[in-house]
Amino acid sequence: MPKYVAVLLVSLALVTACGGAAIQATPSPTARPTVAPTATTTPLTGKLTIFAAASLTESFNALAKEFTTQNPGVTITPNYAGSSALVTQIINGAQADIFASADEANMQKLVDAKLNSGDSKIFANNKLQIAVQAGNPKKITQLADLARNDLIVVLAAPSVPVGTYGQQAFDKAGVKVTPKSLETDVKQVVAKVSLGEADAGIVYSTDVKAGGAKVEGVTIPDQYNVVAKYPISLVKGTMNESAAKAFVDFVSSAKGKEILASFGFIVP
Amino acid sequence: MTRPRPDAATIAFVGLAIVAAAFFILPLIALIVRSPWSHALADLTAPNVAEALRLSLVCSLAAAALSAVFGIPLAWVYARIAFPGRSVVRAITTLPLVLPPVVGGIALLVAFGRRGVFGESLDAIGVRLPFTTAGVIVAETFVAMPFFVITVEAALRSMDRRYEEAARTLGADRARVLRTVTLPLIGPSIAAGLVLAWARALGEFGATITFAGNFPGTTQTMPLAAYLALETNIDSAVLLGLVLLAVSMVVLIALRDRLLGSA
Secondary structure, three states: OHHHHHHHHHHHHHHHHHHHHHHHOOOOOOOOOOOOOOOOOOOOOEEEEEEEEHHHHHHHHHHHHHHHHHOOOEEEEEEEEOHHHHHHHHHOOOOOOEEEOOOHHHHHHHHHOOOEEEEEEEEEEEEEEEEEEOOOOOOOOOHHHHHOOOOOEEEEOOOOHHHHHHHHHHHHHOOOOOOOEEEOOHHHHHHHHHOOOOOEEEEEHHHHHHOHHHEEEEEOOOOOOOEEEEEEEEEOOOOOHHHHHHHHHHHOOHHHHHHHHHOOOEOO | OOOHHHHHHHHHHHHHHHHHHHHHHHHHHHHHHOOOHHHHHHHHOOHHHHHHHHHHHHHHHHHHHHHHHHHHHHHHHHHHOOOOOHHHHHHHHOHHHOOOHHHHHHHHHHHHOOOOOOHHHHHHOOOOOOOOHHHHHHHHHHHHHHHHHHHHHHHHHHOOHHHHHHHHHOOOOHHHHHHHHHHHHOHHHHHHHHHHHHHHHHHOOHHHHHHOOOOOOOOOOHHHHHHHHOOOOHHHHHHHHHHHHHHHHHHHHHHHHHHHOOO
16 A cells, blocks of 8 residues: 555656646746847746737747847747637637737637737738649639639638638639638648649638748739738737737837738738 | 555545546536537538538448458458568558547648659549548548457457367368358457447548548538537537537447446
8 A cells, every 4th residue: 555655646746846847937037138129118028829820820930039039038839720710719718818810700709708908900911812833733823713623622611711701702703613622721721732632722822922832822803802801919818918018019010010021911 | 554544545546536537527518518409409400510420420431341341351460470570560550549640641641642652643543532532431441440450450369269270170271260260259359349440430530631621521520520610600519529429428338348348
């Protein structure tokens, strides 16, 4: 019996040791530059968890990098997925400080659940493009081509913003498309096209830009195109309101706009 | 050994055991409590759900059947024929037991996708797996067959070889021994392996959505439908979860003597 007690004690000790380590792991504001960051009186510290639409992956990584360079005390953990998956996670208790959606419908779900803090604001716009393989081997030039039955077309699921936007574009153009798959976020659509498994998909122009050399975009004329509006909001119960506010402000600052624009977003 | 010390340990263990049991029981209770019972029947017969259920059953049964057709010979070879590199081949073919299913899906995609390493030749002869129901069956077989193979191989290794030897000395050839002695003797294990493989195929998510995609009626199985429903209609997601739970319970009850002993 004493053996079991010993095992129990050791495991308890391990558990508490791990807990202690986790608590100590908060970043210490060492090696701060002497130059004060823009317009902040007290230096920002702590963790910031940002839930952002999959289409924001590259731009928010760049924004986070710039923000943490300006505020070295802050560590940012981004979580990128389809906006609908993200808002579902937040409503079900995921700890997030900021939510950036690729449409207003999913932001509205956050508001309906009374989980927003303050008003959301539109910080970027995006347009749709047809993603095709580099060199456009299937000669896809317009939305109507996607109805061709020799093509494998992959779209995002209707719950994902780009899935809905894509359907709106098809409706405007009067095209009926039968996709082979409804992917969980826009990056999966880009992946299936760049792997060559799909011939075409509807994505944001920024995703084509981020997709590298294996994908290229076919422009959708403005009369059929849909402008995706990206709202951002603080999440209620944020553990780090000052840093979260500063990040949201940074996204709309001149530097933030410059970064977003460099990834192909249209900034208001 | 004094009296109080074992008591303290017993209390601690029973306490931890209760936490462990609650950890499994509470989510199941929640699933039942949150189920939209008032409109459960309507939700279950909604075209999307019915389609997903049908597709799940068809694909998982096909995967279980394929696992048996190819898995029995594979298990037999592992158990009866010594060949160089057997342990390596065996390890590779049972890898999906521990491999994250999404990784399996990516591997299948780069192997048998339209532009995959071997998929281009498949495509040339008109076989296309991604975004097809056949692709779902392939993905499910990939993750499920190892369960079948290890179950049957264990039975082949632990069975009394003297029956086979007696049959051979009495003049039966290898095929006849296999048919009339070996297979009947390991019958219960084949059944258990089938059920395990089928249950694994039924619950398959990661490899399926990665390799076969997600489209209602062709590749959207129950787990995929449940996952996507969570983002739009949580009632429907809970209900789909409950159906899968019920199916799993039936499997477990059917297998309880084999897996758990009679508790």
